[in-house]
Amino acid sequence: MAVTRHSDAVAPVRRSGPITIWLTRHVSTSIGSLGRLVRQPFASLMIILVIAVTLAIPAALNLIVKNARSISDSWDNALDFSIYLNLSISETDAQALARLIEQRADVESVQLITAGEALTEFKQQSGFGQALDHLSENPLPHTLVVRPGPANTSASMILLQEELSNLPEADIVQVDTEWVQRFHAILDIVRQGILIGASLLGVAIIVIIGNTIRLDIQNRREEIEVTKLIGGSNGFVRRPFLWSGFWYGLFGGLLALALVQYGLFLLEQPAARLAGLYQSGIAILALSRNESLSILAIGIGLGLIGSWFAAARHMRRIEPR
Amino acid sequence: MIQLDNVTKRYPGGQEALSGLTLSVDKGEMLFVTGHSGAGKSTLLRLIALIERPTSGQVIVDGQNTRRVKRRKIPAYRRQIGMVFQDHKLLYDRPVSDNVALPLVIAGVGHREAGRRVRAALDQVGLLHKEKQRPETLSAGEQQRVGIARAIVTRPKLLIADEPTGNLDPDLSLEVMRIFRRFNEVGVTLLIASHDLSLIDRMGCPRIALEDGRLISEQEDDPSWQ
Numbered sequence: 001m002a003v004t005r006h007s008d009a010v011a012p013v014r015r016s017g018p019i020t021i022w023l024t025r026h027v028s029t030s031i032g033s034l035g036r037l038v039r040q041p042f043a044s045l046m047i048i049l050v051i052a053v054t055l056a057i058p059a060a061l062n063l064i065v066k067n068a069r070s071i072s073d074s075w076d077n078a079l080d081f082s083i084y085l086n087l088s089i090s091e092t093d094a095q096a097l098a099r100l101i102e103q104r105a106d107v108e109s110v111q112l113i114t115a116g117e118a119l120t121e122f123k124q125q126s127g128f129g130q131a132l133d134h135l136s137e138n139p140l141p142h143t144l145v146v147r148p149g150p151a152n153t154s155a156s157m158i159l160l161q162e163e164l165s166n167l168p169e170a171d172i173v174q175v176d177t178e179w180v181q182r183f184h185a186i187l188d189i190v191r192q193g194i195l196i197g198a199s200l201l202g203v204a205i206i207v208i209i210g211n212t213i214r215l216d217i218q219n220r221r222e223e224i225e226v227t228k229l230i231g232g233s234n235g236f237v238r239r240p241f242l243w244s245g246f247w248y249g250l251f252g253g254l255l256a257l258a259l260v261q262y263g264l265f266l267l268e269q270p271a272a273r274l275a276g277l278y279q280s281g282i283a284i285l286a287l288s289r290n291e292s293l294s295i296l297a298i299g300i301g302l303g304l305i306g307s308w309f310a311a312a313r314h315m316r317r318i319e320p321r
Numbered sequence: 322m323i324q325l326d327n328v329t330k331r332y333p334g335g336q337e338a339l340s341g342l343t344l345s346v347d348k349g350e351m352l353f354v355t356g357h358s359g360a361g362k363s364t365l366l367r368l369i370a371l372i373e374r375p376t377s378g379q380v381i382v383d384g385q386n387t388r389r390v391k392r393r394k395i396p397a398y399r400r401q402i403g404m405v406f407q408d409h410k411l412l413y414d415r416p417v418s419d420n421v422a423l424p425l426v427i428a429g430v431g432h433r434e435a436g437r438r439v440r441a442a443l444d445q446v447g448l449l450h451k452e453k454q455r456p457e458t459l460s461a462g463e464q465q466r467v468g469i470a471r472a473i474v475t476r477p478k479l480l481i482a483d484e485p486t487g488n489l490d491p492d493l494s495l496e497v498m499r500i501f502r503r504f505n506e507v508g509v510t511l512l513i514a515s516h517d518l519s520l521i522d523r524m525g526c527p528r529i530a531l532e533d534g535r536l537i538s539e540q541e542d543d544p545s546w547q
Contacts, residue, residue: 021429028426226410229372230471231400232427320372 033243051252058198209306249303328378338364356531362514403472405482462493
């Protein structure tokens with residue numbers, strides 16, 4: 001009757017292989033834990049809902065960023081060039097040049113903003129109106145705003161920009177990509193922010209599940225005590241609580257996916273209408289399969305971490321008296 | 322089977338529950354421990370079950386020095402011993418059969434085998450017909466028999482019982498003792514703490530008496546009992 005490995009403890013019992021035992025135990029424990037959840041439907045649903053919302057918020061925000069990025073990517077090819085002409089170029093020459101550029105196949109339209117128009121606009125918008133009145137001559141050049149044709153690729157855009165820069169009349173050629181780049185930088189910051197927020201929410205989920213499991217452990221204190229008294233190991237008494245955490249996480253993740261999908265469904269029609277107004281083929285990007293699986297995995301992972309913390313912390317203190 | 326060598330158990334606060342107790346229980350013996358409450362009966366059983374450890378001295382159970390059983394190995398150690406408690410320690414949220422099956426579930430016995438053994442154990446205590454009932458619907462005597470079925474379902478070689486008849490009337494007590502005796506007859510070693518002297522007299526088993534943590538008398542079995 002020496003103490004050997006625990007599976008040998010009950011010598012006279014005919015037993016199956018260790019893997020079968022392990023599997024059987026887990027299957028029956030997981031079903032048992034699931035049964036416990038089902039028997040307290042309201043309490044379980046509240047926790048699952050909290051987890052789902054907590055998971056769905058960062059998932060939805062991430063989806064918004066993803067969509068914003070994909071839409072702004074399609075804007076890249078519809079950028080205007082501003083050609084600031086040399087100060088010596090007259091308005092007539094500028095008009096001639098505008099017509100010349102407009103004839104290019106890769107250009108859709110050219111608009112001339114004369115120095116006078118530019119100054120008027122600057123006076124109105126800069127707030128220096130009165131001060132600018134004292135200028136003896138207009139320091140601003142004529143400007144051509146070139147809108148490239150829709151068929152342009154990134155490479156042909158670069159080529160066009162080069163050719164426009166090489167025009168003798170051109171002083172500076174500016175591509176208005178800056179705001180797109182700024183927009184992307186903002187999106188990156190937002191994405192980082194979401195990541196930080198999501199991490200905090202993840203900690204919240206761990207705490208919520210941990211606290212739920214802690215209460216569960218307290219309610220089942222007697223059962224744990226008796227089980228330990230007749231030879232249940234810490235691992236044995238911990239197992240059902242880990243499974244509870246697993247189920248909370250899994251169902252929370254599934255409900256989070258459902259919430260996000262429902263949100264997408266609600267946005268689908270307005271988005272289609274908007275796309276129709278802009279005559280663009282932009283459609284809302286849904287969660288990819290990997291993203292969906294990640295949400296489930298994160299839910300389950302957080303559930304297991306939360307329940308493991310609670311079990312490790314509170315189980316040890318419950319010993320037979 | 323059980324050997325205590327100069328065992329002392331002192332609780333924080335200086336109170337001594339056992340003082341230099343030396344005692345041995347042979348294999349196949351059915352031994353009663355008597356004494357007033359506070360005499361050290363429960364402490365003795367708790368040391369054997371490794372619920373507590375002695376302050377000094379050695380407790381050897383079936384050749385195993387309990388001092389050498391590491392904390393992590395205590396569950397495996399306890400699975401070798403059947404334990405019966407005064408308050409039954411049943412789980413009231415599940416039927417009788419699940420209560421009895423618990424040690425088998427812990428040991429990882431397969432479902433079908435466990436069911437067979439649970440029924441055999443319940444049959445031995447005469448409660449096979451109540452396997453589907455919840456413990457709270459049973460009488461105190463029946464609950465105690467469920468506790469006994471749970472203790473013997475793994476067929477331990479040693480059974481320890483702490484006041485197993487403490488809450489039972491004399492008829493039920495005798496019934497429980499007869500069940501114990503039947504196990505003893507098939508070779509199980511039993512150590513039973515009880516203060517019910519008239520009942521022990523009727524059983525005619527060897528007994529020891531404790532007082533203030535010391536052994537005050539040892540008495541061989543009485544062959545006149547039948």
